[in-house]
Amino acid sequence: MKNKILSVKNLKKNFHDKHLEIEALKDISFDVYEKEFISIVGPSGCGKSTILSILSGLENPSSGNFKYSKDVTIGYMLQNDSLFPWRTILDNCLIGLEINNNLTKENKEYVINLLNTYGLGDFLDKYPSNLSGGMRQRVALIRTLATKPDILLLDEAMSALDYQSRLAISDDIYRIIKNEGKTVIMVTHDIGEAISMSDRIIVISKRPGVVKNIYDIDLDNKSTPINNRKSKNFNYYFDKIWRDLDVHI
16 A cells, blocks of 8 residues: 555645736646655646645645645755855755754765765765766755655756756666655656656646646556656657647647
């Protein structure tokens, strides 16, 4: 029996300015289970990132609610790696612990172990300018993991990379997340990325966003994201989600 970690019910979000009210999200409901990898896809402007902002507490819903099944900590990874150029790779990874006044010897050793485990041990004293884009994203993920969050929110976390780097780093990020046993909710525009990495995909309609479909992703011989793209079921899910998005060229 899978343990439910999050329940979202009838979430609605309106934005206001001096002249009008914009209904961004109309009726969003879904559940998330521990160690599950969820992707949220939908057209631009449908409110995907707004969902993450609400779940992280950065935005308040206009109505509806969400509830975590226990006290959880959230890690939020954005499109831009936001590494500080004047801080070393290790110091960048420790910044969350510093802010939380939780930079203990044990926690510092935990972060160093993560950097060593995932191929960044030789770069602890280097600076972000010395790293490739893919390596910087790996550092950003380890910085997010440093505070030992229960749930990771990934908001277009790989979209700043070129296509080849994005494929490679998706394998790296997937491996790290699975090894560390994290629950993930990822927003992405890339249907292939979502299918190759996710256990389930939530498709959001154009604004005002509603849940159009939820797909359980069943790929034969499921392994790494790059290999998952070779699955005979991959194109089936791609076509279904593409049609849901009602994309016109």
